[in-house]
Amino acid sequence: MSRSIHDQTLALAGVFQAANLVQQIANNGSCNESSMESCLRSLFATDPANTLDVYGGELTDIREGLITLSTVMSQQSKQQDIEVLRYVLNLIHLESKLNRHNDMLEVIGSRIEQARHTASHFGYIHTNLVSNLASIYTDTISTFRLRIKVSGNPSLLLRDENAAKVRALLLAGIRSAVLWRQTGGRRWQLVLSRRKVIQHARELAEQANRSLDN
Numbered sequence: 394m395s396r397s398i399h400d401q402t403l404a405l406a407g408v409f410q411a412a413n414l415v416q417q418i419a420n421n422g423s424c425n426e427s428s429m430e431s432c433l434r435s436l437f438a439t440d441p442a443n444t445l446d447v448y449g450g451e452l453t454d455i456r457e458g459l460i461t462l463s464t465v466m467s468q469q470s471k472q473q474d475i476e477v478l479r480y481v482l483n484l485i486h487l488e489s490k491l492n493r494h495n496d497m498l499e500v501i502g503s504r505i506e507q508a509r510h511t512a513s514h515f516g517y518i519h520t521n522l523v524s525n526l527a528s529i530y531t532d533t534i535s536t537f538r539l540r541i542k543v544s545g546n547p548s549l550l551l552r553d554e555n556a557a558k559v560r561a562l563l564l565a566g567i568r569s570a571v572l573w574r575q576t577g578g579r580r581w582q583l584v585l586s587r588r589k590v591i592q593h594a595r596e597l598a599e600q601a602n603r604s605l606d607n
Contacts (some may be wrong), residue, residue, distance in 0.1 A: 396577035400444040402593045407569030410458025412480035419545025428457040432565040433517040456601035463594040488570035527560035
């Protein structure tokens with residue numbers, strides 16, 4: 394796996410995309426379905442040719458994450474930016490804990506593999522698959538002492554469908570945090586390499602936008 398700033402930026406954008414979608418569901422009860430599909434698809438990318446392939450192979454698949462990354466890391470002026478950043482930092486922290494629990498990693502890998510048939514049969518955002526992925530998160534990551542507290546509209550978060558989407562996306566966020574670490578990403582880089590990452594994310598987002606315009 395390449396350890397370049399390019400690959401690290403793509404993987405980090407994956408974490409930001411999942412976090413941003415969680416924020417959208419928690420506050421609006423819905424999110425961009427194609428962005429959500431890219432996130433959940435990443436859970437099944439066990440033998441990607443490159444980092445972008447994890448999300449579908451096109452920059453447009455990770456466009457929302459690239460835009461969110463560059464916006465949130467450069468300003469944090471809105472409440473929603475602060476919430477997204479908190480989710481991102483918590484996901485990265487949880488991944489570092491998970492990395493020390495091989496037994497839990499094996500359980501997660503095995504259960505995702507079992508869910509592959511559902512994904513291929515129904516698609517990545519079907520209720521059955523989302524519920525399946527949510528239960529994996531509940532049975533594993535949720536057992537850590539650190540729990541991600543999702544802020545938003547309580548009436549929306551109490552709906553089973555929304556709660557399942559949030560948990561499935563948090564699992565996908567952990568997957569991207571794993572990828573970020575595998576490409577050489579480290580927490581200190583969020584401070585020391587911040588400008589480089591923001592600049593590269595903006596360049597990639599512009600490329601994605603041009604693809605959409607063509």
